[in-house]
Amino acid sequence: MNSYSLRGLRWFEALSGNATPLEGLPASLKVADVTLGEQNVRLLAVVADPDSRFPRARNGEVGLLEGWGLAKAVDEAIDADRDAPHKRALIAIVDVPSQAYGRREEALGIHQALAGAADSYARARLAGHPVIGLLVGKAMSGAFLAHGYQANRLIALRDPGVMVHAMGKASAARVTLRSVEELEALAASVPPMAYDIDSFASLGLLWETLSVEQIEQPNAADLARVRDCLQQAINEVADAPRDLSSRLGATHRAASSTVRQLLRAQW
Amino acid sequence: MTDSAALLNKHSFVELGARQRAKALLDNGSFRELLDPFQRIMSPWLLRQGVVPQSDDGVVIAKGLLDGLPVVIAAIEGAFQGGSLGEVGGAKIAGALELAAEDNRKGIPTRAVLLLETGGVRLQEANLGLAAIAEIHSAIVDLRQYQPVIGVVAGSVGCFGGMSIAAGLCSYLLVTQEARLGLNGPQVIEQEAGIDEYDSRDRPFIWSLTGGEQRFATGLVDRYVADDVAQIREHVSQLLHLGVPAQHRSGQAEVFLQRLARLDTEVQIEPAAVRQLYQGERP
Amino acid sequence: MQTLSFEFPAGQPPRGRALVGCVGSGDLEVLIEPGLAGKLTIQVQTSVNGSEQRWQHLFARMFDGQMPPALAIDIHDFGATPGVVRLRLEQGFEEIGHD
Numbered sequence: 001m002n003s004y005s006l007r008g009l010r011w012f013e014a015l016s017g018n019a020t021p022l023e024g025l026p027a028s029l030k031v032a033d034v035t036l037g038e039q040n041v042r043l044l045a046v047v048a049d050p051d052s053r054f055p056r057a058r059n060g061e062v063g064l065l066e067g068w069g070l071a072k073a074v075d076e077a078i079d080a081d082r083d084a085p086h087k088r089a090l091i092a093i094v095d096v097p098s099q100a101y102g103r104r105e106e107a108l109g110i111h112q113a114l115a116g117a118a119d120s121y122a123r124a125r126l127a128g129h130p131v132i133g134l135l136v137g138k139a140m141s142g143a144f145l146a147h148g149y150q151a152n153r154l155i156a157l158r159d160p161g162v163m164v165h166a167m168g169k170a171s172a173a174r175v176t177l178r179s180v181e182e183l184e185a186l187a188a189s190v191p192p193m194a195y196d197i198d199s200f201a202s203l204g205l206l207w208e209t210l211s212v213e214q215i216e217q218p219n220a221a222d223l224a225r226v227r228d229c230l231q232q233a234i235n236e237v238a239d240a241p242r243d244l245s246s247r248l249g250a251t252h253r254a255a256s257s258t259v260r261q262l263l264r265a266q267w
Numbered sequence: 268m269t270d271s272a273a274l275l276n277k278h279s280f281v282e283l284g285a286r287q288r289a290k291a292l293l294d295n296g297s298f299r300e301l302l303d304p305f306q307r308i309m310s311p312w313l314l315r316q317g318v319v320p321q322s323d324d325g326v327v328i329a330k331g332l333l334d335g336l337p338v339v340i341a342a343i344e345g346a347f348q349g350g351s352l353g354e355v356g357g358a359k360i361a362g363a364l365e366l367a368a369e370d371n372r373k374g375i376p377t378r379a380v381l382l383l384e385t386g387g388v389r390l391q392e393a394n395l396g397l398a399a400i401a402e403i404h405s406a407i408v409d410l411r412q413y414q415p416v417i418g419v420v421a422g423s424v425g426c427f428g429g430m431s432i433a434a435g436l437c438s439y440l441l442v443t444q445e446a447r448l449g450l451n452g453p454q455v456i457e458q459e460a461g462i463d464e465y466d467s468r469d470r471p472f473i474w475s476l477t478g479g480e481q482r483f484a485t486g487l488v489d490r491y492v493a494d495d496v497a498q499i500r501e502h503v504s505q506l507l508h509l510g511v512p513a514q515h516r517s518g519q520a521e522v523f524l525q526r527l528a529r530l531d532t533e534v535q536i537e538p539a540a541v542r543q544l545y546q547g548e549r550p
Numbered sequence: 551m552q553t554l555s556f557e558f559p560a561g562q563p564p565r566g567r568a569l570v571g572c573v574g575s576g577d578l579e580v581l582i583e584p585g586l587a588g589k590l591t592i593q594v595q596t597s598v599n600g601s602e603q604r605w606q607h608l609f610a611r612m613f614d615g616q617m618p619p620a621l622a623i624d625i626h627d628f629g630a631t632p633g634v635v636r637l638r639l640e641q642g643f644e645e646i647g648h649d
Contacts, residue, residue: 053532056460064527071520101451101459104536107476108527108544109487111450112516115404115435119517122408141388141397142450145429149401166388166397166429171455176390190312192354192395205398243365244405253395255311259358260365262308263328266301267366284572304569304581307624317551319597319626321573322581346574 004048004059007137007161007216008095012045014218015093015227022073026065028052031073033088037231040088042077044070046096046147056102062143063100067113070147074120078127089130089234090121094148095137098168114146121150130237132230135197136215139164152240153207153233156197157226159215163195164205191252204250207233281422281445281494285342288382288421289329291496292340292503297331302359310353312392321347326356328363334504337370338378339363345384345424352385352430353392357399364406364416371413378414378507379407381437382421386452387428400429407436411515415439417506420446420479421494427452436517439506440488441499442479448488449477475538485545487516552599556606558613560590563620568645571630571638578627578635582642585620596627608632612639619646 009030016032025031028049033042048060057063062070074090081087100110125131133139133148135156144164148154156162166172173180187193191202201209210229212222240246248257283291290298302308304322313320325347329340341360343350352360360381370377388396407416418437420426422445426434431450434440442448451459453467466472475481483491490502526544530536563584571579585591590613594605623639630638 053530055532056464065524068520068523068527071517072524075518075520098459099450101456101465103456103460103464103476104532106449106451106456106465107536107538107541108530109435109482109485111431111448112435112487113523114450115432115517116520116523118401118404118432119408119436119515120520122405123518125405126409126412142429142432145397145401145404145432149397150405164394164397166393167390167455171458172390172393174458175452175454186316190316190391192312193391193393200394203394203398205394243409244402247398247402253354253398255308255354256358256395256399259302259308259355260362262302262306263359263362263366267330304579305567305583314551314595319551319573319595319628321579321626322569322624344572346572346577348573 005095005097005137008045008060008093009047010217011093011134011136012043012047014223016043025073026069028057028066029069029073036227036234039231039234041091042088043091043093044073045093046070054100054102054104056105057100060096061098061100062096062114062146063105064108064110064113067110067117067146071116071120074124077129078120078124081129087127087129089132090124091230092121092131092133092148092151094133094135094139094144096140096143096147097138098140099142114142117146118150125150125152126242128242130234132233134226134230135162135164137161140168141166152237152242153246154205155208155210155229155233156201156206157215158197158209158211160196161215162197164197164200165195169195202250202252204253205247207246278495278497280496280499281443284346285327285344285382289327289340289342292380292500293329293331293333294335299330301328301330301363308355310355310392312353316391318391324353324355324359325350326359328359333380333507336378336507337376338380338507339367340380340382342382343385348389350385350424351387351389352396352399353389354395354399357396357403361399361402361406364403364410368406368410368413371410376414379410380417380419380503381433382419383426383430383434384421384424385426385428385430386424387430397429400433403433404436407433411438411511413511415507415509415511417441417503419499419503420448421499422446438512438515439490439509441490441492441502441506442482442488443492443494444479445494446479447474447477448482481538485541487545552596552601554594554596554602554605556592556594556609558590558609558618560585560588560620561617562587564646566646568642570641570645573626573628576629576631576634578625578630578638580638580642581624582646583622585622587620590618590621590623592623592625594625594627597629598627604632608635612636
C-alpha cells in the first residue's frame with residue numbers, strides 16, 4: 001500500500017510509451033519527448049521518490065529539487081527550440097499533493113525554487129511553446145503554481161480525486177478558525193472554496209474536463225481520448241494569445257474581468 | 268490631508284499603511300490611485316461569509332513617478348485579512364502588471380514596484396486567489412522582459428504563499444530586518460511536519476531562517492535596508508535605474524541544483540549552512 | 551457580521567471627502583463623502599453582532615449639541631473600541647475640514 005499517488009506516474013508512462021526519459025534530472029521528475037500526431041511534445045510529471053535526500057519531499061510534493069528540476073527541464077526545451085519554427089508543446093501532468101513543508105525547504109528558499117519552475121513555464125509560453133496542464137490528481141496550492149498553472153490551457157479529468165485548492169482541508173480549517181465540517185458546508189455554497197473539479201470548472205479556469213474509465217491505470221480508450229484532447233488543445237493554442245486571458249469570462253469570476261476593465265479605463 | 272502628512276513625516280516605512288507607503292515612494296504630487304476606495308470595488312465573496320470587507324480589498328494601485336521614472340505601484344495592506352489576496356485584490360495587481368507590459372509594447376517604459384505584505388491566498392476566496400496569483404506570476408515574467416519589477420518586503424506581515432513565488436520572480440528584492448520571506452507560514456509547517464521540524468512559536472528560530480538579514484546574507488534578496496522611508500526610496504530608485512538584470516534569480520536552475528547537490532542532508536539544516544552553501548557570487 | 555444604518559439631522563454638505571483607518575483587528579475603515587443637504591447618513595458593517603445600541607449612543611453623543619455637516623459615512627468595522635471609532639471619525643472630519 002503506497003501512501004502516495006501513482007496517477008501522475010501511470011499517465012506519464014501511458015503517454016510516453018517507449019520513449020526514454022531524460023537524464024540528469026532529480027528522480028522525482030519524469031520527463032520525456034514524444035510525438036503526438038505531428039506535434040513534438042515534452043511530457044513532464046512530478047512523481048514520488050521515496051528515497052529523496054529531502055525527507056519532506058518523498059511523496060510527490062514539489063520541493064527544492066522538483067522546482068529547480070522542472071525549471072531546468074523546461075529551459076532545455078526553450079533553448080533547444082529557440083530557432084525552431086514549430087516549438088514543442090510542454091505537457092505538465094499534474095498530480096501534486098502539495099508543496100514540501102519543511103525546515104530545509106524554507107531555509108534553502110523553496111519559494112525561489114518554485115519561482116524557477118513558474119518562470120520557465122511562463123517564459124516557454126511567451127516564447128510560443130504550447131503549454132498544457134493535464135490534471136489527473138491533486139493540483140494543490142504552491143505545487144500547482146509551480147507545475148501546471150502557467151499553462152495556456154488546463155484539462156482536468158473528471159474524478160473525485162482530481163481537485164484544485166489553495167490549502168488542504170485540515171490546515172485551511174485551522175487557519176480560518178473553522179471546523180472541517182463548517183469548511184465543507186461553506187465550500188458547498190461558495191464555488192471558489194470548493195474542492196471538487198466541477199466547482200473549479202465553474203470559475204472558467206479549465207479549458208476542458210474529460211471523463212475516463214480507469215483514471216488510476218488508463219486503458220487504451222482512455223489514452224486515445226486524452227491524446228486526442230491534448231492535440232486539440234495544442235492546435236487551439238497555435239493561433240491564440242500567449243497570455244492567460246482565455247481564463248477570464250465566467251460568471252463566477254466576473255469581478256476579475258470588471259477590475260481589469262476599470263483599470264484599463266483609469267490607466 | 269493632516270493624517271497622511273503627519274504619518275509621512277515619520278521615518279518608519281513599516282509603520283505606514285499600504286496607501287501611505289505608495290505615496291512615500293512616489294515623487295511629490297505624482298501619486299494617482301486607480302480603483303480608489305471611493306469606487307468601492309470590494310470582494311464579492313467576503314460579505315456572504317460574514318466577513319467585513321475593505322473598500323479597496325486591501326490592495327492599492329497607484330501610478331506616478333519615482334525619481335522621474337514612470338512606475339505603477341501595487342501595495343498590499345497587511346493589516347486587512349493578513350494581506351491575503353482574493354479575487355479583486357489579485358486582479359488589481361495582475362491587471363496593473365498586464366497594463367504595464369502593454370505600455371512597454373507601445374513604447375511607454377512603465378516599471379512596477381510591488382509592496383508585499385501578504386500571507387498569500389485568501390482562503391475565503393481560495394481558488395480565485397490562487398488563480399489570480401498564477402496570473403500575477405505570468406504578468407511579472409512578461410513585464411520583466413522590458414523593465415525591472417522590484418519587490419519590497421518591509422514587514423511586519425512578511426511575504427508568504429503564492430506571493431513569495433511572485434517575490435522570487437521579481438528582478439530585484441529589497442527587505443528590511445522586519446521582513447520575512449518564505450513559501451509556507453510557520454503554523455502550517457508545524458501542522459504538516461510537526462513541532463520538531465518547525466516550531467511556529469520560536470520567533471528567533473523563524474527569523475534566523477527566513478528573516479530579511481538571512482535572506483540577504485544568502486543572496487536570495489538584493490538589498491537589505493534600514494526601516495527608513497528615505498533609505499528605502501533611495502534603494503528602490505537605484506534598483507529601477509539598474510534596468511533589467513542580465514539573468515533573473517529565478518532563471519538560475521542549474522546554479523541552485525549544483526548547490527543543493529553539495530548539501531549534506533543527513534543533518535538538519537542551520538542558518539550558517541545556508542549562508543555557506545549559497546554565499547559567493549550573487550545571482 | 552451585521553449591517554446597520556443611522557441617520558441624523560445635518561446642515562449643508564462639505565466639498566471634500568476622506569478615508570481613514572483600515573479593516574484591521576481592533577480598527578475600522580471610515581469613508582466620508584458629501585451627503586444630501588440636511589441629512590447625515592451612516593452605514594456600518596461590523597464584525598460585532600448586537601452592537602446597534604452602542605453605535606447609536608456613540609453617534610448621538612458625538613453629534614449632540616452641534617449640527618454636523620451633511621455627510622454620507624461608510625464604516626467597515628473590525629471590532630474597534632468606541633474610543634478608536636471616535637478617533638477615526640474625528641480624523642476624518644478634520645481631513646474634510648482641511649480639503
